[in-house]
Amino acid sequence: SQQGEEDPQALSIQEGENATMNCSYKTSINNLQWYRQNSGRGLVHLILIRSNEREKHSGRLRVTLDTSKKSSSLLITASRAADTASYFCATDADNYGQNFVFGPGTRLSVLP
Amino acid sequence: DTGVSQDPRHKITKRGQNVTFRCDPISEHNRLYWYRQTLGQGPEFLTYFQNEAQLEKSRLLSDRFSAERPKGSFSTLEIQRTEQGDSAMYLCASSPGTGAGYTFGSGTRLTVV
Numbered sequence: 614s615q616q617g618e619e620d621p622q623a624l625s626i627q628e629g630e631n632a633t634m635n636c637s638y639k640t641s642i643n644n645l646q647w648y649r650q651n652s653g654r655g656l657v658h659l660i661l662i663r664s665n666e667r668e669k670h671s672g673r674l675r676v677t678l679d680t681s682k683k684s685s686s687l688l689i690t691a692s693r694a695a696d697t698a699s700y701f702c703a704t705d706a707d708n709y710g711q712n713f714v715f716g717p718g719t720r721l722s723v724l725p
Numbered sequence: 726d727t728g729v730s731q732d733p734r735h736k737i738t739k740r741g742q743n744v745t746f747r748c749d750p751i752s753e754h755n756r757l758y759w760y761r762q763t764l765g766q767g768p769e770f771l772t773y774f775q776n777e778a779q780l781e782k783s784r785l786l787s788d789r790f791s792a793e794r795p796k797g798s799f800s801t802l803e804i805q806r807t808e809q810g811d812s813a814m815y816l817c818a819s820s821p822g823t824g825a826g827y828t829f830g831s832g833t834r835l836t837v838v
Contacts, residue, residue: 643824646827653834655729655829655832656768656816656818658828661824661826712758712773712781713827715760715769716767717765717767718766
C-alpha cells in the first residue's frame with residue numbers, strides 16, 4: 614500500500630533556483646527517507662530523518678519533518694542541471710523500519 | 726566494497742519462461758530487500774531478508790515468485806512462468822540494520838515479450 618505521496622508530481626525550474634518537494638503520509642512513522650533516482654538507474658539515499666527530528670541538512674539539501682501534519686519537505690538550494698532526477702520519499706510506517714514504503718515520486722527538471 | 730551489484734542488467738524473455746536474477750549486497754549489511762518498479766512509479770516492496778531468513782513478503786509476491794538468500798550472502802529472485810505484467814525494473818537494496826538508509830543496486834530490467 615502507498616504510504617507517502619510526493620507533491621508536485623513534476624517540477625521544472627531554472628538552474629540556480631531552489632526546488633522544494635513535499636511528502637505527505639498517512640500513519641505514524643519512525644523514520645522518513647529521501648532518495649534520488651536518475652533515469653533508468655537505481656536509487657541513491659539522500660537523507661534519513663527520525664520522527665524526533667525536525668530538520669536535517671546535507672550539503673545543498675535540507676529536509677524538514679512535521680509529524681503533527683504528517684508531512685516532510687526536501688529543499689534543494691542553488692539547483693544544478695545535474696540535480697535533474699526523480700525524488701522519492703519513503704516511510705517505515707507500522708513496521709519499525711522493517712521495510713520502507715515509497716511514494717510515486719517528484720520528477721525534477723533543472724533547465725540550464 | 727563496490728556497493729550492491731545486480732545481474733543481469735537487462736533480461737528479455739518470452740512469456741512463460743522462467744527467469745532468475747542475482748543480487749550481491751554490501752558484505753557488512755545483514756538486510757537485503759527486493760523491490761519492483763514500473764515506469765513512472767515508485768519502488769514497490771516485494772520481500773526482505775535478515776541474514777538468510779526471509780522475514781516478510783508482499784502480497785505482490787505471487788506463488789510464481791520465489792526469493793532465496795543462502796548463507797545470508799547473495800540473493801536470487803526467480804520468476805516462474807513469466808507474464809507480460811512482470812515487465813519492470815527489479816531493484817535490490819541492502820542495509821546494515823533497522824531504520825538505516827538503503828543502498829540500492831542499479832537494477833535488472835525485465836521485459837517479457
